[in-house]
Amino acid sequence: xxxxxRYFVVAGILLAAALAIFVSPFASSSPDGxxxxxxxxxxxxxxxxxxxxxxxxxxxxxxxxxxDRIATATAGVVGILATFGLxxxxxxxxxxxxxxxxxxxxxxxxxSGA
Amino acid sequence: MHVPDGFFDATTxxxxxxxxxxxxxxxxxxxADELSDRLAPMAGLxxxxxxxxxxxxxxxxxxxxxxxxxGALAAVLVGxxxxxxxxxxxxxxxxxxxxDGGLTAYGLNVILVAIVPAxxxxxxxxxxxxxxxxxxxxxxxxxxxxxxxxxxxxAAVFAVLFAVGGSIDLEFSSVLTAMVGxxxxxxxxxxxxxxxxxxxxVTTRPDLVHGARDLAVDLELRTGTGATVLEAS
Numbered sequence: 001x002x003x004x005x006r007y008f009v010v011a012g013i014l015l016a017a018a019l020a021i022f023v024s025p026f027a028s029s030s031p032d033g034x035x036x037x038x039x040x041x042x043x044x045x046x047x048x049x050x051x052x053x054x055x056x057x058x059x060x061x062x063x064x065x066x067x068d069r070i071a072t073a074t075a076g077v078v079g080i081l082a083t084f085g086l087x088x089x090x091x092x093x094x095x096x097x098x099x100x101x102x103x104x105x106x107x108x109x110x111x112s113g114a
Numbered sequence: 115m116h117v118p119d120g121f122f123d124a125t126t127x128x129x130x131x132x133x134x135x136x137x138x139x140x141x142x143x144x145x146a147d148e149l150s151d152r153l154a155p156m157a158g159l160x161x162x163x164x165x166x167x168x169x170x171x172x173x174x175x176x177x178x179x180x181x182x183x184x185g186a187l188a189a190v191l192v193g194x195x196x197x198x199x200x201x202x203x204x205x206x207x208x209x210x211x212x213x214d215g216g217l218t219a220y221g222l223n224v225i226l227v228a229i230v231p232a233x234x235x236x237x238x239x240x241x242x243x244x245x246x247x248x249x250x251x252x253x254x255x256x257x258x259x260x261x262x263x264x265x266x267x268x269a270a271v272f273a274v275l276f277a278v279g280g281s282i283d284l285e286f287s288s289v290l291t292a293m294v295g296x297x298x299x300x301x302x303x304x305x306x307x308x309x310x311x312x313x314x315x316v317t318t319r320p321d322l323v324h325g326a327r328d329l330a331v332d333l334e335l336r337t338g339t340g341a342t343v344l345e346a347s
Contacts, residue, residue, distance in 0.1 A: 005152055005153065005155055005156055005322065006155065008156070008159075008318075008319055008322065009155045009156060009158070009159045012159040012162075012163055013159060013162060013163075015163075016159075016162050016163045016165070016166035017166070019166045019167070019169070019170065020166050020169055023170055024166075024169040024170055027169060027170045027171040027172070027179075027181075028171040028172055028173040028179035029171070029179070030171070030173060030177050030178055030179040031177070031178060031179065032115065032116075032171060032178070032179050032180055032181060032300075033115060033174070033178060033179075033180050033269070033293070033296040033297050033299075033300050034115045034116070034117070034272070034293075036177075036178040036296060037289070037292045037293050037296055038121075040292055041284055041288060041289055041292055042282070042284070043121065043276075043280065043281070043282045043284060046120045046121055046280075046281045046282050047118040047119070047120045047121060047216075048118065048119040048120035048216070049119070049213075050118065050119055050209070050213040050215075050216050050217060051119075051217050052209075052210060052211075052213045052217065053213045055211060055212070055213055057211050057212055058212060058213040059212065059213060059214070060169065060212055060214070072169075075212065076166065076169050078211075079165050079166075079169075079207060079208070079211065079212065080162045080165055080166055081162075082207050082211060083161045083162045083164075083165040083203060083204055083207045084158050084159065084161065084162035085158075086161070086203050086206070086207060087157060087158035087159075087160075087161035087162065087200065087203050088154070088155060088158040090142075090199070090203065091145060091149060091154040091155075091157045091158060091196075091199075092154055094142060094145055094146040094149065094154075095146070095149070095151055095154055097146065098146045098147075
């Protein structure tokens with residue numbers, strides 16, 4: 001049976017981390033499509049600072065790490081772990097909350113109202 | 115395409131927030147039904163991998179960059195409903211931890227980066243699959259076309275929402291043309307990255323690709339039930 005998802009997931013997380021560590025420091029720092037259009041059309045000034053703009057990881061930097069490449073790589077790995085952890089947590093919780101699948105004789109729906 | 119705070123008025127921010135919350139609620143419910151115990155970690159991986167890919171801004175024309183939205187990729191890998199939850203998780207981490215995308219703009223970003231790309235991408239994917247033979251090449255082609263189309267459509271939705279509730283009054287056609295024009299180029303990158311990832315996964319583990327379940331079922335039948343079925347097929 002080709003059921004082992006765990007190896008695949010671990011390999012995927014390692015690949016994601018490798019992208020964050022080795023590739024993201026070389027990503028383009030030009031404004032993205034929306035930022036560029038906002039500047040060209042003259043609505044970029046409407047942007048307000050995020051309420052969390054003083055977060056130690058704001059804008060994918062890391063407070064206390066001056067080397068931009070190391071900071072970007074570190075922020076990326078933290079973000080991958082946070083996203084994965086939150087995802088596993090949420091999807092795992094759904095699994096726990098899901099009622100046991102019943103093959104027959106389902107209980108009367110509580111909403112029947114009859 | 116992460117909308118910061120301040121681009122949209124309060125009514126639009128609240129309205130899109132409520133709409134997004136509703137879509138996420140349905141997405142969670144569908145995830146509980148669709149995700150087997152086996153595939154729950156796969157959904158976590160999809161979220162984490164899209165976070166990583168969104169870090170990688172690639173240059174497009176004239177001092178502009180773009181990055182993957184990921185909705186179409188997620189939809190092909192885990193289905194549009196689980197996919198929209200995955201991308202919404204990415205957006206939540208980005209907004210809360212990295213100040214990327216405004217907190218009041220979270221609903222807008224869920225619509226533009228998660229919901230629209232996931233469903234437009236998946237719709238186009240199904241259309242392409244229906245037109246092509248049932249094989250892995252069609253899965254990759256459908257993913258590429260779906261991903262490509264999803265980006266300018268999301269850009270157009272931004273322009274419509276900005277005309278309705280943008281904090282600055284601008285000519286709709288001007289914003290629409292600029293947004294769609296720029297994002298057509300970014301869509302090419304979206305298509306290339308999505309095709310590469312889907313191709314890699316569907317080659318190594320077709321059973322883990324939601325959009326290729328029709329192909330994986332054949333394989334499972336042959337290996338799981340023995341020689342008679344193998345002969346019959």
